[in-house]
Amino acid sequence: MTVSVIVGGASGIGAALAEQERDAGHDVSVWDVQPPADIRVDISDEDGVRAAVEATVAAVGLVDRLSVCAGVGSSGLLTDLDMAEWDRVQAVNTRGPMLVMREWARRLAEHDRPASFVAVTSVSAHLTDRNMGAYCASKAALNMVVKVAAAEWGAARIRVNAVGPGVTDTPMLGGAPLDRGWLTRVSHRTALGSIGSAAQVARVIAAVHGLDWVTGQIIDADGGLGLHSPIDAYEEILRSRAGEPADPDTQEAPPPVGDHR
Numbered sequence: 644m645t646v647s648v649i650v651g652g653a654s655g656i657g658a659a660l661a662e663q664e665r666d667a668g669h670d671v672s673v674w675d676v677q678p679p680a681d682i683r684v685d686i687s688d689e690d691g692v693r694a695a696v697e698a699t700v701a702a703v704g705l706v707d708r709l710s711v712c713a714g715v716g717s718s719g720l721l722t723d724l725d726m727a728e729w730d731r732v733q734a735v736n737t738r739g740p741m742l743v744m745r746e747w748a749r750r751l752a753e754h755d756r757p758a759s760f761v762a763v764t765s766v767s768a769h770l771t772d773r774n775m776g777a778y779c780a781s782k783a784a785l786n787m788v789v790k791v792a793a794a795e796w797g798a799a800r801i802r803v804n805a806v807g808p809g810v811t812d813t814p815m816l817g818g819a820p821l822d823r824g825w826l827t828r829v830s831h832r833t834a835l836g837s838i839g840s841a842a843q844v845a846r847v848i849a850a851v852h853g854l855d856w857v858t859g860q861i862i863d864a865d866g867g868l869g870l871h872s873p874i875d876a877y878e879e880i881l882r883s884r885a886g887e888p889a890d891p892d893t894q895e896a897p898p899p900v901g902d903h904r
């Protein structure tokens with residue numbers, strides 16, 4: 644049976660993935676700092692991660708599909724940011740996935756066993772969001788860890804990829820309403836017209852595990868959110884076509900239809 648280890652599998656995207664992997668017939672081991680989990684571990688703790696690998700090997704064997712979904716959100720302007728918060732975010736979002744993947748890579752190399760690793764990063768690794776500096780930096784660093792790991796471990800037949808969700812309906816959003824306010828405006832800015840579900844992102848992670856000629860890639864799962872540019876004048880064009888006045892805040896005339904920059 645294929646062993647699927649899901650780190651951060653107690654909630655959100657990881658929990659949805661655990662359900663899908665069980666349904667697909669994999670032997671699932673959930674790691675998390677909170678219940679429900681087969682292995683309780685804080686992934687920023689090096690000794691704890693080593694012990695978690697040992698316990699998992701003893702319980703279900705070596706990993707075939709490793710999905711590192713664990714992560715924490717964070718907000719705050721850089722000028723206001725407490726460095727303890729910076730360290731907390733880097734510890735969980737960058738150091739943690741690196742430790743987990745490294746300990747499994749070492750263990751697999753001893754047995755000459757192939758495997759697929761997928762780390763969950765974020766579109767925030769490459770989109771520039773004010774008030775999210777610690778989070779953006781942590782995920783950008785994780786993207787580069789994934790690429791370097793893919794280059795280093797390819798010879799050991801370990802593929803390493805990342806999936807970058809856009810805004811996804813999970814407990815990480817803190818219960819913000821989907822049908823009004825900020826999340827509604829985010830939905831309108833995605834090409835597909837909605838924010839994602841945990842199950843949708845989980846299906847992307849599972850699919851990436853199955854791509855046996857792909858390594859070192861970052862696959863965004865964001866409904867096209869990352870396609871949106873702040874320069875985009877399309878809403879102004881629509882307003883103009885509808886005969887509405889120019890944006891009252893700026894009093895600027897909308898660009899003429901067909902004026903492509």
Ligand code: NAI
Pocket residue numbers: 650651652653654655656657674675676677684685686687712713714715716735739763764765766807808809810811812813814815816
């Ligand atoms: P979530 O909060 O529902 O799940 C995160 C899980 O990680 C929780 O079960 C939590 O206990 C676990 N975790 C946190 N710190 C841990 C630690 N030190 N050791 C072990 N486990 C730990 O959040 P969600 O949304 O499912 O997040 C999954 C991943 O997706 C995260 O890496 C997050 O950064 C990323 N992501 C989420 C987005 C969203 O809009 N929900 C957008 C982009 C990326």
